[in-house]
Amino acid sequence: MNAQPxxxxxxxxxxxxxxxxxxxxxxxxxxxxxxxxxxxxGGGLFKRGRTLGAVSNVSLRIPRGQVMGLVGxxxxxxxxLAKMLLGLTTPSDGDxxxxxxxxxGADQKALARHIQPIFQDPYSSLNPRKRIAQIVGLPLxxxxxxxxxxxxxxxxxxxxxxxxxxxxxxxxxxxLSGGQRQRVAIARALVMRPDIVICDEPTSxxxxxxxxxxxxxxxxxxxxFGLTYLFISHDLAVVEHLVDxxxxxxxxxxxxxxxxxxxxxxxxxxxxxxLLDSAxxxxxxxxxxxxxxxxxxxxxxxxxxxxxxxPRCPKAQATCRQQRPxxxxxxxxxxxxxxxxx
Amino acid sequence: xxLLEVNNLRVDLPVEAGTLHAVRGIDFHVERGEMLCLVGxxxxxxxxTSLALxxxxxxxxxLTADRLQFDGIDLTMLSERxxxxxxxxxxxxxFQEPMTALNPAYTLGNQLxxxxxxxxxxxxxEARERAIYLLERVGISAAKDRLNQYPHQLSGGxxxxxxxxxxxxxxxxxxIADEPTTALDVxxxxxxxxxxxxxxxxxxxxxxxxxxxxxVVARIADxxxxxxxxxxxxxxxxxxxxxxxxxxxxxxxxxxxxxxxxxxxxSRLQAIPGVVPSLVGHVExxxxxxxxxxxxxxxxxxxxxxxxxxxxxxxxxxxxxPVPAPRPPETIS
Amino acid sequence: xxxxxxSPTASSASTPGTGLGEISLQPPAWSRVTRRLxxxxxxxxxxxxxxxxxxxxxxxxxxxxxxxxxxDIANRMVPPVxxxxxxxxxxxxxxxxxxxxxxxLLFGTRISLTIGLVVALISGVIGTTLGVLAGYFGGRVDAVxxxxxxxxxxxxxxxxxxALASLTGGSLTTVILLLGLLLWDRFAVVSRSVxxxxxxxxxxxxxxxxxxSLPYILLREVLPNIxxxxxxxxxxxxxxxxxxxxxxxxxxxxxxxPLPSWGLMVAEGKAYMFFQPWVxxxxxxxxxxxxxxxxxxxxxxxxxxxxxxxx
Numbered sequence: 001m002n003a004q005p006x007x008x009x010x011x012x013x014x015x016x017x018x019x020x021x022x023x024x025x026x027x028x029x030x031x032x033x034x035x036x037x038x039x040x041x042g043g044g045l046f047k048r049g050r051t052l053g054a055v056s057n058v059s060l061r062i063p064r065g066q067v068m069g070l071v072g073x074x075x076x077x078x079x080x081l082a083k084m085l086l087g088l089t090t091p092s093d094g095d096x097x098x099x100x101x102x103x104x105g106a107d108q109k110a111l112a113r114h115i116q117p118i119f120q121d122p123y124s125s126l127n128p129r130k131r132i133a134q135i136v137g138l139p140l141x142x143x144x145x146x147x148x149x150x151x152x153x154x155x156x157x158x159x160x161x162x163x164x165x166x167x168x169x170x171x172x173x174x175x176l177s178g179g180q181r182q183r184v185a186i187a188r189a190l191v192m193r194p195d196i197v198i199c200d201e202p203t204s205x206x207x208x209x210x211x212x213x214x215x216x217x218x219x220x221x222x223x224x225f226g227l228t229y230l231f232i233s234h235d236l237a238v239v240e241h242l243v244d245x246x247x248x249x250x251x252x253x254x255x256x257x258x259x260x261x262x263x264x265x266x267x268x269x270x271x272x273x274x275l276l277d278s279a280x281x282x283x284x285x286x287x288x289x290x291x292x293x294x295x296x297x298x299x300x301x302x303x304x305x306x307x308x309x310x311p312r313c314p315k316a317q318a319t320c321r322q323q324r325p326x327x328x329x330x331x332x333x334x335x336x337x338x339x340x341x342x
Numbered sequence: 343x344x345l346l347e348v349n350n351l352r353v354d355l356p357v358e359a360g361t362l363h364a365v366r367g368i369d370f371h372v373e374r375g376e377m378l379c380l381v382g383x384x385x386x387x388x389x390x391t392s393l394a395l396x397x398x399x400x401x402x403x404x405l406t407a408d409r410l411q412f413d414g415i416d417l418t419m420l421s422e423r424x425x426x427x428x429x430x431x432x433x434x435x436x437f438q439e440p441m442t443a444l445n446p447a448y449t450l451g452n453q454l455x456x457x458x459x460x461x462x463x464x465x466x467x468e469a470r471e472r473a474i475y476l477l478e479r480v481g482i483s484a485a486k487d488r489l490n491q492y493p494h495q496l497s498g499g500x501x502x503x504x505x506x507x508x509x510x511x512x513x514x515x516x517x518i519a520d521e522p523t524t525a526l527d528v529x530x531x532x533x534x535x536x537x538x539x540x541x542x543x544x545x546x547x548x549x550x551x552x553x554x555x556x557x558v559v560a561r562i563a564d565x566x567x568x569x570x571x572x573x574x575x576x577x578x579x580x581x582x583x584x585x586x587x588x589x590x591x592x593x594x595x596x597x598x599x600x601x602x603x604x605x606x607x608x609s610r611l612q613a614i615p616g617v618v619p620s621l622v623g624h625v626e627x628x629x630x631x632x633x634x635x636x637x638x639x640x641x642x643x644x645x646x647x648x649x650x651x652x653x654x655x656x657x658x659x660x661x662x663x664p665v666p667a668p669r670p671p672e673t674i675s
Numbered sequence: 676x677x678x679x680x681x682s683p684t685a686s687s688a689s690t691p692g693t694g695l696g697e698i699s700l701q702p703p704a705w706s707r708v709t710r711r712l713x714x715x716x717x718x719x720x721x722x723x724x725x726x727x728x729x730x731x732x733x734x735x736x737x738x739x740x741x742x743x744x745x746x747d748i749a750n751r752m753v754p755p756v757x758x759x760x761x762x763x764x765x766x767x768x769x770x771x772x773x774x775x776x777x778x779x780l781l782f783g784t785r786i787s788l789t790i791g792l793v794v795a796l797i798s799g800v801i802g803t804t805l806g807v808l809a810g811y812f813g814g815r816v817d818a819v820x821x822x823x824x825x826x827x828x829x830x831x832x833x834x835x836x837x838a839l840a841s842l843t844g845g846s847l848t849t850v851i852l853l854l855g856l857l858l859w860d861r862f863a864v865v866s867r868s869v870x871x872x873x874x875x876x877x878x879x880x881x882x883x884x885x886x887x888s889l890p891y892i893l894l895r896e897v898l899p900n901i902x903x904x905x906x907x908x909x910x911x912x913x914x915x916x917x918x919x920x921x922x923x924x925x926x927x928x929x930x931x932x933p934l935p936s937w938g939l940m941v942a943e944g945k946a947y948m949f950f951q952p953w954v955x956x957x958x959x960x961x962x963x964x965x966x967x968x969x970x971x972x973x974x975x976x977x978x979x980x981x982x983x984x985x986x
Contacts, residue, residue: 073527086884108886117884125877129899135878142885177617188881207383208554212598212613219608234528237557241600241607260607278532280557281602284580288536288561293529 027100028061029228030085030115030196035059035094037080041301052301054080056252057094059327062245064195067222067229069243069260071236071275075300077252078232082200085230087111098196109143116189120201122181126173132159133169136187143192154191161224162187162217179210183217190221196228204235215242236279240264248272251300251308254327258335268335268342271309307340315341344371345515345548346395349409353390356402363621364390364403366572369647372516375546377539379559379580382569385618388552391569392518395550396435397425413515431461434509438521440501444493450504451489458511469511476507480537499530506538510545517542520552535562556595560584565653568592571629572621576661578654588648588656590634628658636665718975724968732784739778740766743935747773755953767957770943776954779935780961786936787965790851790920791913797855798916799909802862807893807901809863810870820863827860833922840928850929854916865908869901876900903976910973914966921962937962 037055055077062068070078083089085096087108095102098114116139119125126135133155140151156166162183173181182202189197199218203211215238221227233239239246240260247257248271256269267273277291292314298304304311310320319340327338353365365387372378380388393399395410397417410417412433420428429435434457437443445453454476455469464472470489477485480503493501502522509517519538523531539562542549553559559566560580567577568589576589587593594614605611616633619625628634631641640659648661731738753769754761755776761768767776809820836853843849873879874897882896921938923929930936932943937958944954 073529083880086880088880088883108884112885115884117881119877119880121877125881127876127878127896127900138882138887139885142887142891179617185881207618208556208595209383209598209614210617212611213615215600216610216613219610236528237600237602240602241605241609241611264602274529278528280532280535280555280561282556282560282584282596282599284560284563284584286561288532288539290536291529291532293533 026063028097029064029066029099030060030062030230031097031100032058032060032081032085033095033097035081035084035096036092037077037084037089038092050301053252053303054300055084055091058249058252058254059094060247060254060257062196062228062230064228065222065226066244067231067242069239069246070230070232070249071234071239071246072249073234076249077300078249079200081249082117082198082230082232085115085198086117087115112139112194113143113192114194115196115198116192116194118182118185118189118197118199118202121205122178122185123173123205125185126181128173130172131169132164132171132173132176132184135173135184136169136191139188139192145192155187158187158191161190161221177210178206179213182206182210182214186214186217186221190225193225194227196230199229199231199233201233202231203238204233211238218242236264236276237281248275251298251303253308253338254336255309255339256335256337257327258333258337262333262335268337269309269339270313270315270341274312307338317341343414345374345413346372346550347409347411348395349407351391351394351407351410352405353387353394353399354404354406355390355400356404357622360622363572363625365394366621366625368567368569368572368574370567370574370577372548372550374515374548375543376564377542377549377551377562379563379566380550380552380569381554381556381559381566383554383618385571385621386569387572387621388569389520392435392520392550392552396429396433396518397422398429398435427461430457431512432514433516433518434512434514436502436505436509436517436519436522438524440498440505441493443505444501446493449490449492450496454489454504454508454511457508461512472511473507476510477504479510479541480504480507481533482507498526499534502526502530502534503537506534506541510541510547513545514547516548516550518550518552521554522551523558524553524555531558538562556599568595571619571625573629573657575630575658576654576656578650578656579652582652582654586654588650588654588661589630589658590636591630592656594633594635636660638666715975715978717971718979721968721970721972721975724964725972728784728788728965728968731781732788735781735785739775739781741775741778743774743778743782744933745774749773752947752951752954754951755957758953768953770940770954771947776940776957779940780937780958783935783937783940783958783961784965786847786930786934787917787920787962790847790854791917791969793851794854794858794916795909795913797851798857798859798912799862799905801856802859802864802908803866803905805859806863806866807870807897810867811874811893811897813871813874817867820867824860824863824867827857827863830857832857832919836919836923837926837928840923845923845928845931847930847934850920850923854919858912858916858919861908861912862905865904866901869904870897873897873900907973907977910969910976914969914973917962917969918966 035055035058036053039052039054041050041052058081060068070081072078080089084091095104097103103111133152136158137151137155140146140154145151146154155169159166159168164180164183164187168176168180173184176184202218203214206214218229219242222229231239231243243260245257245259246263247254248263248269249255250271256263256267256272263272264276267276274291274293277289280288293312298308298311306322307313307320307325310316313320317340323340325338325340327336329336330342348371349369350367351365352363352367355362355364368391370378380391382388394405399405405418407418412428415428451470451473454473455466458464458469458472459466473489474485477488482488482500482503496504505522523534526534535558551562563580565577565579566583567574568591569575570591576583576587576592583592584596587596594612597612598614600611614633619629619632627643628641628645631637634641638659645657645659647655647657649655650662747769750765750769751771751773753765755768756763756766765775765777767780769775805820805823809817836857839853840849879892879896882892920929920936921941924936924938925942927942930939932939940958941955947954
C-alpha cells in the first residue's frame with residue numbers, strides 16, 4: 001500500500017513510523033486525511049464574506065468493524081464532518097479514503113454504496129408523504145438494484161432485520177412512533193448493505209426507554225453485518241457504552257483521540273476532562289460538579305489565537321495563548337492529544 | 343402546610359379523535375425551599391402539569407382538581423387578573439428555549455425590570471439595581487452594560503442565566519423550570535444546574551424542575567416524582583428512589599441508561615419494550631402493564647397509590663409485595 | 676409548544692396489548708377526510724359554492740333557459756321576476772339587447788372559472804419553479820430570483836395589464852396570458868420560503884446522499900411537501916384573477932362582447948344603474964359570491980394545512 005494517497009499534513013501526522021507500519025498492514029475502512037471545510041459567511045451577490053473554519057485539518061482512521069465515537073459541543077464541526085463524509089458538502093481540503101481509495105471525484109452513487117447515514121431526528125428524516133416501503137426501497141430504485149419484485153422482498157427482509165412488522169411497509173411515517181421511525185431510518189441505511197454507517201446523534205431525539213432499544217439494535221446490526229460506525233453524539237454515557245475509540249472535537253479540530261479506556265479512564269486534554277466531569281450520571285448525592293469553565297463560548301468565525309480552548313481552560317498558560325498545540329501521539333501509545341500541558 | 347398542594351389534578355384536551363387525558367389525577371406537594379423534580383418521557387404530562395400550575399394551559403384545555411392550593415390560595419377559584427398577579431410576583435417560570443421566552447424587541451433591562459415595577463410598584467431605578475445585582479449573582483460580567491443589550495446578543499448559556507435572574511426578580515416562592523438545560527451543551531448544562539441549585543438554596547425558593555434526564559434528577563433533586571402516561575407512578579426522596587425504585591417503570595428507566603463502570607461496554611441494555619399508550623379515550627387499569635415485565639392479571643385494575651416507607655409512594659399493585667410466581671401458561675388462557 | 680408536547684405517540688389506548696411491533700390503525704380514511712373538511716364552516720361553504728359553480732359551468736347548456744347570445748329586441752330591459760313587470764320567461768330579466776340575463780350569468784361561470792383556473796395554473800408553474808429553485812439553491816440563484824420577484828412586485832398589475840391589453844387588443848386568450856404572466860409573485864414568495872424549510876429536512880439529505888438526481892429531489896421529495904401551501908395560494912390567485920378579469924373587461928380591455936363575462940355584463944349595465952339597478956347588481960352579486968367562496972375555501976385549506984391542524 002505504498003500508493004496510499006495521504007498527503008503530508010503539516011500538523012497532524014500522528015503516527016510514529018513503527019506504529020504506522022503496523023496499522024498500514026490493515027487498511028482502515030474509513031480514513032480521513034487532513035479534512036477541512038471553510039464556509040463563507042455574509043457574502044452577497046457581489047461582495048465577499050468572512051470565512052469560517054468549520055472543520056480544520058481532521059485526520060482519523062477507523063478500522064473495519066470498529067466504532068469510532070465523535071464527541072463535542074454544538075458548533076464544534078461534527079455535523080459538518082459527517083456531511084463531508086456523506087458527500088453532502090465538498091471538503092475545502094483533504095481527502096476521505098474508503099478502503100484505502102480516495103473518494104474525491106468518485107460519484108455520489110458509488111459513495112452511497114459504501115457509506116450510509118442515520119440522522120438524528122426520525123421526524124425529519126422520513127418524507128411524510130411517502131410510504132415506508134417507498135422510503136426503505138428508494139436506495140434500491142435509485143441504484144437500479146434488482147427487479148421491483150426483488151426490491152420488495154429485500155425491503156421486507158430489511159424490515160425484519162430492524163425489528164419492524166412487515167405491515168409497516170404500507171404505513172406512512174406519521175403513523176409510527178419515534179422509535180419505529182428510527183428503525184425505518186436504519187432500514188433505509190442498511191438496505192444496500194453498506195460497509196460504513198455514519199450515525200449522527202441517532203438517539204438524542206428519542207425517549208430514554210426507546211433509546212436503549214435502538215442502541216441494542218445498532219450493536220446487533222454491527223455484529224451481524226460487520227459494520228463500521230462513526231458514532232456522533234453528545235451523550236458520553238452512550239458513547240462509552242458503544243465505541244472502541246473516541247475523538248473529541250473542539251472548534252473544528254480534534255483535540256484528543258484514543259481508545260475508550262484511554263479517553264474515559266485517563267483523559268489528558270482539559271476539555272475532555274471537563275466534558276467527562278459535566279456528564280451527570282444517575283448517582284444521587286454527588287451534586288453538580290464545578291467544572292471550572294467559563295461559558296465564554298468562542299465564535300467559530302473568529303477562533304482564539306493559540307490553543308482554541310485557552311479562554312475557557314482553567315490551566316491556560318502563556319504558551320497556550322500564542323502557539324497552537326499539535327495533535328500528537330506523545331507517549332507512543334497510539335493516542336493523540338493536542339495540549340501543551342499534556 | 344406545604345407551599346403547593348395538588349390533589350387529583352386532571353387536564354383534558356379535546357383532540358380530533360376524542361379527548362386526550364394529558365394529566366390523569368395526579369397528587370403531589372412541594373415544601374417551601376425544596377427542589378422537586380418531575381421526571382418522565384415525552385407525552386407523560388409533565389409539561390401540561392407545569393402549565394396547569396402556572397395557569398397557562400391552552401384555552402380549550404379543561405382542568406379539574408380536588409385541591410390546587412398555593413400557600414393557602416385556591417388556584418382554581420382565582421380570577422384571571424389575580425392569577426396573573428400571582429404568576430408574576432410569587433410564581434415564575436423558566437422555559438426550555440430562552441430565545442423564544444425572551445422578547446427579541448426589548449432590551450434585557452426592560453424585560454428584567456418590567457415585572458418588578460408592575461407587581462411591586464418599585465421605581466425604575468430600584469428595579470435596575472436589583473437587576474444588576476441578580477445578573478451579577480447568576481455570573482454575568484459587566485451586568486450594567488448587559489441591561490442595554492438585546493437577547494440575540496447573548497449565547498444560549500448566557501440567555502438561560504438571564505432567564506434565571508428574571509425568574510428571581512420578584513423573589514418568588516416557587517419557580518417552575520421546564521427542561522431549562524435540555525437545549526444546552528453538557529458543559530454549559532452543568533454550570534447552569536449548579537447555579538440554579540446554589541441560588542435556590544440561598545434564596546430558599548421552591549423549584550419544580552421538569553426533566554427527562556435521570557442523571558440531572560439524581561444530582562439536584564430533593565424529591566422526585568416519576569410520571570408515566572399522565573400519572574405520578576412513583577414519588578420519593580431522591581436517595582430512596584435511586585436506592586429502591588419500587589415501580590417497574592422506574593426500575594426500567596434506571597436500567598436502560600448505560601451506567602459507566604457498571605454496564606459492561608457493548609453489552610445489551612435492558613430496554614423497555616413497546617411504546618407509551620395513547621391517552622386519547624378512556625384508560626383503564628395500570629397504564630404500564632403492556633410494557634411491564636412482571637404484569638399480572640391484577641394489573642387490569644387501576645392500582646392504588648401504595649405508601650411504602652416514609653415519603654415513598656408508588657402506584658403499583660406489587661410495590662410492597664413480591665410478584666406472584668408465574669403460573670403455568672395453560673391456566674392463564 | 677404546549678399541545679405538541681403531549682401529542683400521543685402512535686399506538687392506540689384501546690388496545691392494551693400493544694407491543695413493540697404494534698402499529699395503530701387509524702380511523703377509516705374517508706370519514707377522517709370528511710370530518711376535517713366539514714368540521715370547518717368556512718371551508719364547507721366555500722367547497723359547496725365552488726362545487727356548484729363548477730357544476731353550473733359544465734352543465735350550462737342544459738341549465739340555461741335561453742341562448743345567451745340570442746338578441747330579442749322586443750324584450751329589452753325586462754326586469755327580474757320579483758319585479759312587478761317581471762315574468763317567468765326571463766327569471767333574471769334581460770339586458771339592453773334583450774339577451775336573457777340568467778342564461779348569460781350561467782354561461783359567464785365558464786369564463787370566470789376558466790380564467791381563474793388557467794391563470795392560476797400558468798402563474799403557479801412560473802412562480803413555483805422560480806420559488807423552489809431560489810429556495811433550494813439559495814446563494815446567487817436566490818439573489819437573482821429574489822431580484823426578479825422584487826421587480827415584479829414593483830409593477831402595478833392593473834396598469835401593466837391595461838397597457839399591454841391596449842397594445843395587443845383584448846380577448847379571452849390575451850387576458851389569460853397576461854394575468855398568467857403577471858400573477859406568479861405570491862407563488863414564488865411562498866414556495867421559496869417553504870422550500871427553504873424543506874431543503875434542510877433530513878429526508879432531503881438522505882436522498883442526496885443516495886445520489887438521487889436533482890429533478891427527483893425537487894419533484895418527489897420537495898414538491899409534495901410544499902404542495903399544501905401552494906394549493907392555498909392557488910385558490911387565492913384564482914379569486915384574484917377572476918376579479919382582475921372583471922376589472923379589465925369592465926374597462927373594455929378584457930374579454931370582448933358578446934361573450935357573457937360578468938365584468939362585461941356590469942360594464943354594459945352601468946348606464947342603467949340608477950333606474951334599473953338589477954342589470955349590474957345581478958352579475959355583481961354573482962362575482963362577489965364566487966370570489967368570496969373561493970377565498971373561504973383558501974382560508975379553510977390554509978387552516979387545515981397549518982401544523983396545529985395536522986394531529
